[in-house]
Amino acid sequence: MSAPKNTSKKATDSEPVRNTEPRSQNLSEAAKQSQTPFDKDKILTTDTRIAKDLWFRRICVATASASVLILAFLLVSILTTGIPSLSWTLLTSSPEPDPVNAGLWPALMGTLWVCSLCALITLPLGIGTAILIEEFKPRNVIGRKIFHLIQLNITNLAGVPSVVYGILGLTAFVSMFSLFENNDGNMGPRVEIGAIHYDQFSNLASDPFLDTGNTDVRERFFLFPVASRNAAPVVPETGMLAYENRESGLVQVPIIAIDPFSQQPSNDSDILSRTIDQTSAPGRISKKNWYYFRIPFGRGVIAGALTLMLVILPVIIISTQEALRAVPGTLRAAALGLGSTPWQVVWNVTLPSAVPGIMTGSILAISRSIGETAPILIIAGIVYIRSAPQHLMDDYTVMPLQIYNWISRPQEEFHHIAAGGILVLLAILLTFNAVAVFIRHRMQSKLN
């Protein structure tokens, strides 16, 4: 009933506005037509329009609920497989070949090492770049061109697939463009800091060619420090002090060196257990401090952290830029008017007001680095790591990589613990997201 009225009103209303001759004629004809009370065509088209609107609204609601349903379906399917395998073992043990005892501990620690190192490197770099672009805009043409190029570059970097960053990391960080390959045939890295190398000897008890007849003597290992990885092997002498690895740490022990082919070893258990074959070849081992550093990096923690840095750097830059842009220009103008230098404005005014936004963006970026699998898989490969990383160059695995490893195995049991691992991973990421949302919420309420 109201529909034809509406149409007629629309037509008559728009008549005086449109001044073009043919159009207004058309419109007035249409108006005359629609003023006849039973114009079926008009009623039908209006009805169809309203019906279309209704149907579209229904389709929209259906689609939107479908997306929620998919999320729910995904969560339920992972929860039902994963919850039974959640256990203390899963969190604290190493990824044993037997699925009952397998756990995530090395992967958890690997994620902690890699992602915190990555955050430490990326945050200053990313925030610095964003400050440069937003707060130090140049006035000359060349500077502007360069800034435009940097901005364009960052936008495009954000769209590069993470697997390509993995390829870059493999070449640039793991093998360092093969620039530091040792050509003199020696194994090991070119540059090494923070490692002490030892020559390791065992006592006569384990000598396969020598039967001392004394079964009381157990195997002991003695360590002699050497200057470098490639130093000449130590020749043990009687009376030298060697280190022995005990529960209390390294203990110095005087040793006795003999040549068993010319001298008869004594049969005393104590002496025998400290006796070393002078002619035997030692094994070269090294103890590394947590700050152990080498070039090239190899497949160590730092290569992973740097590769993840490449992935999340554009994300952090873009979110920081948005946070800086949200700071009102009046604050900057006031600080500049008081005589501050540009950096003083940034450090004392802009950055403090942008901190919540920067933190939100950074937390989300770091949570992305926690979930990132492909670049780590490219640089580290599928490796079997049984212990948490001990230093910056140690081999590592991360949680998503361990989960991928478990999923790609054929046995059903591994899929269950993979689901358990996914739950742990999702719990960590949800915590991160919740913190970010909380900070954003507080920021918004503060602004209001």
Next chain:
Amino acid sequence: MSATANTDAAMQQLEQQVQMLLSRERRNLNLVRFREKGIFLCLIGCGLFSLLITGSIIFVLVSETATFFQYPEVTLSNFFLSADWNPLLGNTKSFGVWALVSGTFLVTGIAMLFALPLGVITAVYLSEYAPRRVRNTLKPTLEILAGIPTVVYGFFALMTITPFLQWCYSGFSVYNTMSAGIAVGILCFPTVCSLAEDALQAVPNRLRDGALGLGGTRFDATVKVIIPAALSGIISASLLAIARAIGETMIVALAAGSRAQVTINPADEAQTMTGYMVQIAGGDVSNFGIEYYSMYAVAFTLFTITLSLTIVGNHIRRKYRETYE
């Protein structure tokens, strides 16, 4: 009387403070300028670092791909014109990249078949129809979807979607492009949705009001006014989503299979470019063989495709932004 004494005392205090401020040692201006310069140089270094990243990506890909093409087994015509990818087994190795590209496009196509219509419709709903309450619950849900690691989607594809597809139609093999495509589609859905919603929201309200004021229904306003006005934004959202789908790695590595072949059968397996890279990196292939360098050639192809999509997408979006600001 006491009031004046108070004011006097206050005045004296103020005077003292001012004198303290004035007698404070001035900062050395040269030092300040020097520090300013130093910090600015550091920031410039940060900015140039991002250019360095792009430069080194291109350098690494070009130089290692050049190494790949120096092998006698590899020819340019074989790489660009053949669709037979057989680098690991057999006597005659063949490196026809089209086999991998077709697999990638098949998975991407299936993904976009799901993600684009659903994403755009949901974006229209969120932007034009949804009441505030629904919006406030849907948007965080989408953000959660966007934050889930891709390996989880891979698990979902392999453990849930594939069995479901096999239950529907028994022709699906364990690894198939359909389930990988659906999972990639779910992954891209939030991207399409939030970018398209941004584009719809950027349409000025006066257009919306005008269309509604002329007696149009919301559907009329959306289809005839708002979507055409936001079309470039929606297209750029789609291009960025396609770029993301092409570069997606873990889902296809887990669910799409590892046999490189040209097929349009979604029930069959097909290897993608990213899937091949994961296979090489995760396998026991030696670090300096022809297979290892083929990974760089594939990465170069992938990088070229995604970079051009990203550049075109961002270009369209920027152009469109200028019209309304």
